[in-house]
Amino acid sequence: MRSRTLAGFAALLRAELADLFQYRIEMFLYGLWQVVNPIIYLVIWSTVVGGGTIAGYARDDFILYYLVFMVVSHLTLAIEVYTMAPSIQTGRLSPHLLRPLHPFWRAGALNISYKAVNLMFLVPIWVGLALILRPAFSPDWLGLALFLPSMVMAALISFLIGSCFAMLAFWTTRSMSFWDIWMSLTLLLGGQVAPVAVLPGFLQQAAVVLPMRYTVGFPIEVALGRVQGAELAAGLAIQAGWTVAAAAAFVVIWRTGVKRYAAVGA
Amino acid sequence: MTADIRVRNLVKHYQVADREGGLRASLRSVVRRRHRVVRAVDDISFDVEPGEIVGFLGPNGAGKTTALKLLSGLLHPTSGEATVLGFTPWGRRREFLSQITLIMGQRQQLYWDLPALDTFLVNKAVFGLEDAAYEAQLDQLVNLLELEELLTKPVRQLSLGERMKAELAAGLLHRPRVLFLDEPTIGVDVTMQQRIRDFVTRYNAATGATVLLTSHYMADMKALAERVVVIDHGKLLYDGPLAGLVDRYAPHKTITLHLERSVDRADVSVYGEVVDADDLQVRIRTEKAKAAAVTARMLAELPVADLSVEDPPLEYVIDQVFRRRDS
Numbered sequence: 001m002r003s004r005t006l007a008g009f010a011a012l013l014r015a016e017l018a019d020l021f022q023y024r025i026e027m028f029l030y031g032l033w034q035v036v037n038p039i040i041y042l043v044i045w046s047t048v049v050g051g052g053t054i055a056g057y058a059r060d061d062f063i064l065y066y067l068v069f070m071v072v073s074h075l076t077l078a079i080e081v082y083t084m085a086p087s088i089q090t091g092r093l094s095p096h097l098l099r100p101l102h103p104f105w106r107a108g109a110l111n112i113s114y115k116a117v118n119l120m121f122l123v124p125i126w127v128g129l130a131l132i133l134r135p136a137f138s139p140d141w142l143g144l145a146l147f148l149p150s151m152v153m154a155a156l157i158s159f160l161i162g163s164c165f166a167m168l169a170f171w172t173t174r175s176m177s178f179w180d181i182w183m184s185l186t187l188l189l190g191g192q193v194a195p196v197a198v199l200p201g202f203l204q205q206a207a208v209v210l211p212m213r214y215t216v217g218f219p220i221e222v223a224l225g226r227v228q229g230a231e232l233a234a235g236l237a238i239q240a241g242w243t244v245a246a247a248a249a250f251v252v253i254w255r256t257g258v259k260r261y262a263a264v265g266a
Numbered sequence: 267m268t269a270d271i272r273v274r275n276l277v278k279h280y281q282v283a284d285r286e287g288g289l290r291a292s293l294r295s296v297v298r299r300r301h302r303v304v305r306a307v308d309d310i311s312f313d314v315e316p317g318e319i320v321g322f323l324g325p326n327g328a329g330k331t332t333a334l335k336l337l338s339g340l341l342h343p344t345s346g347e348a349t350v351l352g353f354t355p356w357g358r359r360r361e362f363l364s365q366i367t368l369i370m371g372q373r374q375q376l377y378w379d380l381p382a383l384d385t386f387l388v389n390k391a392v393f394g395l396e397d398a399a400y401e402a403q404l405d406q407l408v409n410l411l412e413l414e415e416l417l418t419k420p421v422r423q424l425s426l427g428e429r430m431k432a433e434l435a436a437g438l439l440h441r442p443r444v445l446f447l448d449e450p451t452i453g454v455d456v457t458m459q460q461r462i463r464d465f466v467t468r469y470n471a472a473t474g475a476t477v478l479l480t481s482h483y484m485a486d487m488k489a490l491a492e493r494v495v496v497i498d499h500g501k502l503l504y505d506g507p508l509a510g511l512v513d514r515y516a517p518h519k520t521i522t523l524h525l526e527r528s529v530d531r532a533d534v535s536v537y538g539e540v541v542d543a544d545d546l547q548v549r550i551r552t553e554k555a556k557a558a559a560v561t562a563r564m565l566a567e568l569p570v571a572d573l574s575v576e577d578p579p580l581e582y583v584i585d586q587v588f589r590r591r592d593s
Contacts, residue, residue, distance in 0.1 A: 004394040011391030015377055015384050022379040094340055095375030100363040101392045259342040259356075262280055 008101040012109035020117040031121030034074050035129065041193060042066040055197040061224075063135040065195050068220045070126055073192070075115055076154045076215050078162025081179040083110055088169035088261065097261070104163075104254075111159055140225025146236065147223040153239045158215040160246035167250075170257030185210075191217020197226065211246070214239040268352075270444055270476040271314035271337060276346035278307040278332050278500075306332040308500030309346070314478060319470055321491030321508070322480040325588055329500040330480040331370075334446045337478070338368035350444055364393055367442040371449035374433055376421045382432040383417045386439060393440040400439065407435040410465050427458035434462070438469070445469075447479035451486055463489045484580040498588055508580075515590065516583040519557040523548045523564065524572040537564055546571075551578075 020027065045062040048054070057065065084107050087093040096103040165182060168175035187193050189203065190212035196204055207213045218235055221227045227235050284302040285295045307329045314320050322330045335341045337348055339355035339362065348355055353362035376385045390400045408414055411431045416424055424432060430450065438445075447466070451459040463486060470477055481487060487494060487508060494511060496504040504511055521538070525546045534540060537560050538552035552560045557575055564570060 004391075007394070008388075008392040011388045015380065015388045018384060019377050019379055094335075094368075094370075097340055097358065098338060098363060098366075098368055098375075099389070099392045100360040100394075262341055 005101060005105065008099075009105045009109060012101075012106050013113055016109045016113035017117060020113055027117050028121045031118055031125060034077075034118070034122055035070050035125055037192075038066040038070045038073070039129075041069075045194070055195070056226075057195060057198065060135040060137075062195075063133050064137055064224060065220060067126070067130055067133070067135065068223055069192070069216070070122070070129075072151065072154070072219050072223075073216050074118065074122055075151060076158040076219075077115065078158045078165075079111060079114055080107060080159065080162040080166035081176055083107070084163060084166035085169040085175045088167070088257075089173055093261065097258075104250075107163060108159065143222050143225040143227075143232075146232070147219055150219040150222045150236065150239060153243045154215050154219045157211060157239070157242050157246045160243075160250045161211065161215070164246070164249050164253050167253045167257045170260045186212040186215060189213060190215055191220060195226075196221070208235075209238070211242045214242050269313035270316045270318075270351055271312075271478065272347075272349045273313070273333075273337070274311050274347045276307055276310050276333070276336060276348055277305070277344045278329075278336055278341060279344045280304045280306055305500045307336065307343070307497075310497060310500070310502040312495055312502065312505050314476055316476055317470070317474045318493065319466070319477040319479070319490050321487045321494040322478060322497065323487065323494050323584060324480075324497045328498045330497060331448050332500075333497070334368060334448050334478065334480060338366055338446050339363065340368070364440060365442055366444045366446065367437040367440070368446040369434055369437040369448065369450060371430065371452035374421075374429065375436055376429070376432055378422050379420055381418045382413075382421055382424075382436065385421075385436050386417075389436060389439050395440060399441075403439055403441055404435075407438060410468060411435055411461075427454035430454055430458070430462065434465070441473065443473075443475055445475055445477045445479075447477065449480055449482065451481060451483055459483065459485065466490055484584070488580065496584075496587055503587060511587070512577055512580070512583050513554070515586045516578045517554050518551050518578065519554055520576050520578055521550045521552060521557065521561060521564070522574045522576070523550070523568065523570055526569040526571045529568060534568070 042063060045054075045057075045066075046059045049057065049059050049062060051059070053061075084093075087096075093103065096106050161182070162179075165175055165179045168178055189196075189199075189207040189210055191207075196207045196213055196217050199207060207217070214235075218227075218239060222232065222235070280303070281301045282304055283295075284300045285291045310329075310333065322333065324330045332341065336343050337350055337355050339358045342356045351362065351365055353359055355362065355366075376382055377388075386404065389395075395403075408417070411434060413431060413435055416428050416432055421429060421432065430453075434450070445466075450466070451462050454462070466477060466479070467490060469475060477490070479486070479490065492507060494504070494506070494508050495502060496511065504514065520541065523534075525548065528545045531540065531543055534543065534548050534550065538550040538556075541549040541551050543549070550560075561573065561575060565573065
């Protein structure tokens with residue numbers, strides 16, 4: 001049974017990849033779009049910080065932070081509001097509901113293949129930028145080792161929460177509005193507009209407990225050795241907690257929502 | 267033998283937003299939403315035995331598609347029960363989904379930008395088909411549906427009929443035991459319609475699969491379904507042989523006379539209801555039981571050059587069914 005699920009997932013992944021390769025120009029433009037925001041933040045912060053430091057971040061630290069951010073924000077991107085929500089509204093979910101494989105796997109295949117294809121366009125741009133900016137970097141080996149699990153959890157939380165918002169389409173045709181609110185909060189508390197350490201005290205406290213930081217900012221902090229010791233352990237534990245909570249929310253919302261699946265085109 | 271499909275008091279209500287046009291109504295709806303309940307399927311019960319082909323008949327919006335979606339597990343009912351191959355469809359168990367298919371004329375599972383073969387490979391993996399079984403079934407479908415040329419073309423470049431054939435193949439690779447076909451011949455030309463009908467007949471004969479299909483085309487019903495279930499406004503109006511439907515709702519024959527010379531309309535109206543008449547041709551409707559006697563009398567009493575006796579067309583019968591319900 002399990003191997004059939006995996007074989008099904010692998011086949012979906014292959015088909016989704018093949019499908020996305022049909023849209024090369026679109027993918028290139030998305031790749032470009034992915035680096036524009038971080039470049040803006042990078043320019044702002046490296047100008048503001050000048051020769052000094054802000055919350056322990058010097059000019060090169062900001063550059064490094066946003067270079068890693070480009071990769072992390074891409075790999076943790078949630079596209080479900082743009083893929084799953086319309087398919088619920090228009091009934092294109094139906095063929096996937098009729099297959100003996102949970103539509104979760106198809107959404108996952110779509111998410112991963114999108115990122116994989118996009119990465120091919122993002123990497124050259126990223127390497128170019130890194131070569132131009134050349135920030136000083138002294139590696140923190142523990143941080144680098146823990147980056148991968150933290151990154152995977154971040155991607156999972158993001159995918160699951162993105163799917164939860166997308167599944168609001170079972171109830172409303174405006175799931176996108178709720179998602180926009182979530183994205184604004186992530187912009188502020190997720191370590192996008194600024195590293196969490198740079199935020200004022202009360203926002204920092206909020207960011208530590210809320211899930212947004214664990215979808216983007218936290219893996220970057222881990223990779224760059226910005227969190228250490230007990231803080232690192234606590235952060236990973238909170239991240240694991242949010243992964244489980246997001247998975248539980250996914251299951252509950254799916255089970256309730258699919259009973260309401262009755263779009264006109266369903 | 268237990269029924270493959272068993273439906274008891276199945277009900278599906280939808281809530282739909284209801285408001286008049288215009289800005290004022292639009293503003294009002296910001297504060298207060300009005301909803302209306304649509305009874306898409308309203309307490310229907312029936313059984314389908316293994317290997318049967320049953321036609322679902324009804325006008326647009328009658329609830330046919332909703333019923334098929336309920337039985338294939340896409341929708342959860344408001345109330346009532348159904349089992350298909352012993353499973354509750356909306357439980358969507360893997361064992362259930364592996365044995366059924368729902369093919370909708372207007373909905374597609376094929377990847378739009380990829381050749382159909384890519385979708386087939388996904389289904390092969392998802393349904394856990396062995397290489398040999400997959401190859402054998404694909405070969406059979408390719409032959410029956412004449413798909414050879416289409417498999418490697420991107421789906422978006424296929425014609426509507428070609429797409430429908432590829433869609434059928436994608437839905438049948440796993441050799442389902444129960445087929446739900448929703449308007450399988452919609453939008454395709456007459457030749458293709460005929461091919462699809464032949465295919466369904468042959469598939470049913472070869473595999474013993476149970477088929478429940480909806481169609482607007484009477485030709486589909488005549489060719490495929492010995493038994494029809496008629497629904498309208500979500501209610502079941504008739505369940506039985508197609509011929510019985512004609513007997514119940516249009517129990518008469520139409521006699522067409524070609525005359526050697528014109529006769530007074532009053533002279534022909536004694537034989538039955540005159541449907542239309544021009545100079546040398548008259549069409550008369552008469553009760554089925556009296557048709558033989560009336561024909562004999564007309565032959566004896568009128569200057570008949572030619573005469574034919576026909577059942578009313580099925581379209582007319584269906585029209586009668588729905589008119590009677592509305593009145």
